Amino acid sequence: MKVLVVGSGGREHALVWKLKQSSRVDKIFCAPGNAGIAGLAKCIDIKADDINSLLNFAKYEGIDLTVVGPEDPLTKGIADAFEREGRLVFGPNKKASQFEGSKVFAKDFMLKYGIPTAQYRAFTTLAEAEEHVRLKGAPLVIKADGLAAGKGVIIAKTVDEAIEALRAMIIERKFGDAGNKVVVEECLEGEEASFMVLIDGSNVIPLASSQDHKRIFDNDEGPNTGGMGAYSPAPVVTPELEKEIMDTVMAPFMRGIAREQINYRGVLYAGIMVCGGRPYVLEFNCRFGDPEAQPILMRLESDLFDVMKLTAQGRLDEMRLKWKDKSSICVVISSKGYPGEYEKGKAIKGLDSLSGRDDALVFHAGTRLNASGETVTSGGRVLGVTALGSDIKTAKENAYKAIEKIHFDGMHYRKDIGGKAIKRNQ
Ligand code: AMP
Numbered sequence: 456m457k458v459l460v461v462g463s464g465g466r467e468h469a470l471v472w473k474l475k476q477s478s479r480v481d482k483i484f485c486a487p488g489n490a491g492i493a494g495l496a497k498c499i500d501i502k503a504d505d506i507n508s509l510l511n512f513a514k515y516e517g518i519d520l521t522v523v524g525p526e527d528p529l530t531k532g533i534a535d536a537f538e539r540e541g542r543l544v545f546g547p548n549k550k551a552s553q554f555e556g557s558k559v560f561a562k563d564f565m566l567k568y569g570i571p572t573a574q575y576r577a578f579t580t581l582a583e584a585e586e587h588v589r590l591k592g593a594p595l596v597i598k599a600d601g602l603a604a605g606k607g608v609i610i611a612k613t614v615d616e617a618i619e620a621l622r623a624m625i626i627e628r629k630f631g632d633a634g635n636k637v638v639v640e641e642c643l644e645g646e647e648a649s650f651m652v653l654i655d656g657s658n659v660i661p662l663a664s665s666q667d668h669k670r671i672f673d674n675d676e677g678p679n680t681g682g683m684g685a686y687s688p689a690p691v692v693t694p695e696l697e698k699e700i701m702d703t704v705m706a707p708f709m710r711g712i713a714r715e716q717i718n719y720r721g722v723l724y725a726g727i728m729v730c731g732g733r734p735y736v737l738e739f740n741c742r743f744g745d746p747e748a749q750p751i752l753m754r755l756e757s758d759l760f761d762v763m764k765l766t767a768q769g770r771l772d773e774m775r776l777k778w779k780d781k782s783s784i785c786v787v788i789s790s791k792g793y794p795g796e797y798e799k800g801k802a803i804k805g806l807d808s809l810s811g812r813d814d815a816l817v818f819h820a821g822t823r824l825n826a827s828g829e830t831v832t833s834g835g836r837v838l839g840v841t842a843l844g845s846d847i848k849t850a851k852e853n854a855y856k857a858i859e860k861i862h863f864d865g866m867h868y869r870k871d872i873g874g875k876a877i878k879r880n881q
């Protein structure tokens with residue numbers, strides 16, 4: 456079988472790595488890929504959101520399954536375009552991807568189907584939004600409706616901060632059309648977890664739980680990023696909480712999509728806030744989390760090609776997922792300056808130090824090969840060092856030991872990934 460993976464991040468490197476282990480997969484292509492992916496798959500110079508070129512390539516090569524990593528092509532309708540041509544694709548269609556593409560759509564759906572989430576109101580004008588903010592008082596969370604590369608959410612501690620955020624979105628159009636509508640919602644406090652499920656249209660099965668680390672610095676300080684590290688499982692997601700999420704979030708979700716005639720096939724990611732022991736949905740994403748996918752896929756025992764094919768074909772009732780009884784941690788190494796401006800082109804040393812090991816791996820994100828074949832940095836998040844261990848503590852030790860061998864100018868990583876889980880387990 457021939458597989459095309461769309462995307463170029465650490466998540467896509469992990470997907471390619473896991474798909475490569477399938478005895479059914481003969482050849483993997485990745486568009487556009489990165490320097491690490493190039494060691495496992497044939498990288499194709501097509502952008503992840505160039506749907507026409509990707510479809511033409513898939514037809515030309517006779518691709519059997521296309522796996523879409525990032526949200527951008529999904530919300531632009533890549534799955535619809537492939538399905539129209541009878542091509543199997545893993546990832547939801549345009550209508551189903553609105554759960555990530557529009558926060559107003561996701562919140563209205565949650566309200567309609569009784570899924571626990573923060574109270575909210577949606578606005579299109581500054582005057583109305585401002586009046587509401589003054590009435591409610593701080594703290595409040597202000598969200599741009601559309602995709603904003605993870606930057607469209609502002610936690611406002613004061614009324615002034617909230618109004619400033621609204622002004623930036625509605626008047627200054629900081630996020631372009633993504634700010635045509637805004638959501639103002641109640642600020643929830645608690646511990647976050649990432650809870651992903653596979654949905655094949657009518658069946659839903661949970662993946663292993665995980666927890667992301669959004670802030671750039673230790674102790675959750677500094678600005679938000681795409682994610683600086685993740686571990687799986689997340690001890691905050693106890694078996695009881697998992698059952699509650701399946702009953703109070705996923706069951707009404709499935710009823711809702713049936714009622715609204717939304718054909719959802721792929722991963723559904725629920726960002727959960729656990730408040731007073733109860734799960735509330737902060738957001739839905741229509742894809743694997745990055746970096747959550749890295750530790751989750753490292754723990755997956757089942758054949759990922761089978762899992763994805765059965766999901767795309769609506770046959771998940773034939774699948775039982777198997778997991779390694781181990782913990783896994785991914786520590787992201789970023790470029791100096793990220794999530795603000797950063798330099799590119801720094802040579803990365805020590806990548807070979809982990810070759811031959813299957814308990815510690817380096818998944819590449821923002822890397823590329825330069826003209827002399829050296830691996831250099833080319834993005835904000837550069838690498839995700841991912842390790843397994845008998846428990847989170849051992850996985851953490853393995854990951855940080857592996858990082859010691861890797862170096863590039865200005866590299867930054869958090870030293871406390873996994874700390875929360877270890878404390879909780881004590
Ligand atoms: P989102 O993209 O909606 O997940 O928001 C990004 C981050 O903002 C989340 O991971 C939370 O840390 C935070 N956040 C979003 N909504 C809320 C909320 N209602 N209360 C508190 N924090 C929130």
Ligand code: GLY
Pocket residue numbers: 667681682740743744745746747
């Ligand atoms: N790590 C958070 C996300 O993928 O959205």
